[in-house]
Amino acid sequence: MIIRMSRAPHHPTRDQIELPLLLDCLSDPIRLAIVYSLAKQEQPAEMRCGDFNALSGKSNLAYHFARLREAGLIQTRIAGTTRFMRLRRDDLELRFPGLLDSIIAAAARDAERLQLPDCEIVTEG
Amino acid sequence: MIIRMSRAPHHPTRDQIELPLLLDCLSDPIRLAIVYSLAKQEQPAEMRCGDFNALSGKSNLAYHFARLREAGLIQTRIAGTTRFMRLRRDDLELRFPGLLDSIIAAAARDAERLQLPDCEIVTEG
DNA sequence: CACATTGTTCAATAGTCGTTGAACTAGTGA
DNA sequence: TCACTAGTTCAACGACTATTGAACAATGTG
Numbered sequence: 001m002i003i004r005m006s007r008a009p010h011h012p013t014r015d016q017i018e019l020p021l022l023l024d025c026l027s028d029p030i031r032l033a034i035v036y037s038l039a040k041q042e043q044p045a046e047m048r049c050g051d052f053n054a055l056s057g058k059s060n061l062a063y064h065f066a067r068l069r070e071a072g073l074i075q076t077r078i079a080g081t082t083r084f085m086r087l088r089r090d091d092l093e094l095r096f097p098g099l100l101d102s103i104i105a106a107a108a109r110d111a112e113r114l115q116l117p118d119c120e121i122v123t124e125g
Numbered sequence: 126m127i128i129r130m131s132r133a134p135h136h137p138t139r140d141q142i143e144l145p146l147l148l149d150c151l152s153d154p155i156r157l158a159i160v161y162s163l164a165k166q167e168q169p170a171e172m173r174c175g176d177f178n179a180l181s182g183k184s185n186l187a188y189h190f191a192r193l194r195e196a197g198l199i200q201t202r203i204a205g206t207t208r209f210m211r212l213r214r215d216d217l218e219l220r221f222p223g224l225l226d227s228i229i230a231a232a233a234r235d236a237e238r239l240q241l242p243d244c245e246i247v248t249e250g
Numbered sequence: 251c252a253c254a255t256t257g258t259t260c261a262a263t264a265g266t267c268g269t270t271g272a273a274c275t276a277g278t279g280a
Numbered sequence: 281t282c283a284c285t286a287g288t289t290c291a292a293c294g295a296c297t298a299t300t301g302a303a304c305a306a307t308g309t310g
Contacts, residue, residue, distance in 0.1 A: 019231050024152035027145045081277040081286045096231035106221035206256045206307040
């Protein structure tokens with residue numbers, strides 16, 4: 001599980017998404033919470049990094065975002081000084097049909113136990 | 126993620142099965158291969174530890190079996206000098222409906238890439 | 251009994267993970 | 281220009297992981 005964090009977001013192509021890496025990514029409570037929040041989001045289903053500040057410190061979140069990107073779970077779009085992330089739903093569904101949905105459903109069942117955010121995230125405005 | 130390996134198999138009850146622990150367990154290629162093999166097995170779907178000797182050394186397998194047990198994925202039955210393990214399908218299905226199946230399906234898609242055993246395991250007879 | 255088989259437990263190892271804080275880059279706006 | 285904001289990168293740390301081999305227990309067989 002080599003992680004290359006430096007230089008360029010390096011999103012893997014759909015075919016490069018690896019099952020063990022994906023599962024490992026979602027086995028971390030913070031990353032699961034991030035993915036869960038993105039999954040519950042309405043269209044266009046984009047969120048900023050700052051929306052997750054309640055979960056951990058900024059530098060720690062940057063680490064988790066990088067892992068989620070490397071695993072192919074999220075994609076990052078840079079707009080000015082903020083980055084917008086969205087779940088790669090279509091790619092994941094094509095690569096492993098039904099997998100993401102069943103994991104999200106499992107997480108939803110344990111929302112309290114996993115202390116998942118209620119997803120009514122205030123966009124401070 | 127504290128692991129307590131010593132003394133007694135310590136299978137968690139169905140409700141004690143934790144999603145992050147389960148995903149972490151299946152994110153390891155060896156453990157995924159073990160679970161995959163058990164899932165593909167016909168009734169009564171039991172296999173011996175020795176059936177997995179091709180995957181790694183015995184002591185390393187014992188370590189992985191312990192993790193699978195602690196996560197609630199498998200159950201061990203001792204008969205004489207051999208141990209029979211089976212997937213806790215029913216418990217897992219009740220706890221997280223559809224989850225195990227979709228992970229197995231995803232693994233099956235990548236069977237070659239993951240170098241999963243062909244599951245026609247010779248029981249040496 | 252001696253001896254092989256099955257699998258676990260223990261100790262030690264190198265490598266990786268998640269977390270922290272400080273330093274840094276890059277837009278935004280006064 | 282100076283300051284503020286958003287987020288990344290870096291270095292360091294303690295904790296955990298997977299792996300190995302040797303020692304151990306327990307069962308079965310001659």
